[in-house]
Amino acid sequence: MSKLFAGRRILIVEDEMLVLMETQDMLADLGCDSVIVAATNEQAIALVEAQHFDAALLDLNLNGVRSYPVADFLAARGVPFAFTTSYGGHGLRDSDRERPLLVKPFEVAALGRLLTSLLSPPR
Template structure:
């Protein structure tokens, strides 16, 4: 794949997802897009710890993590100026109005959806 088709080259992405198969799919997509670093978390606490320890260029958050909403993670990312998108099978209806400006990627999604949305988030 030519370098021009790796639009996320050098980027550090946080993926917050509790379903292993979805996580593996997203990780593969991001690697294909050229991400330098992909950090995955399956719980709110784990994601918040990573946010405190590392710098990220962008993130994707599953809204529902084993029955716990990921909104504290969204708030931490907003406080740090890290762009992110929500991923959910419920669409925008499952996201509170205070996050209206955030992208919602509806599951199931395709490679092109992930590529387009991360490029939009990162202005690349």
């Protein structure tokens, strides 16, 4: 699995420091060596404007604010992403119901499967 993730640039948009650190550790275990983080929609959008990302993980709820602006920005640029949340599908817009969703807390194997699907070429 690590060969698929080696050299990939992953954006994590997460406002909870412990969740962020755990996710970074999991991504490192999976072989990702380039993980960039943002805690707000504004930070994330600025990063996406300035850099290339292969995929992104978006916390659905950033300190009470939905991450929809980042989702729309990524979608417009063709960057694959998934939402992460502790609330299941509650709070997703109808237009995002088909997006991948990773429910917290998650394990490294689930994160690996999700990233594999995000980074695999479409069939």
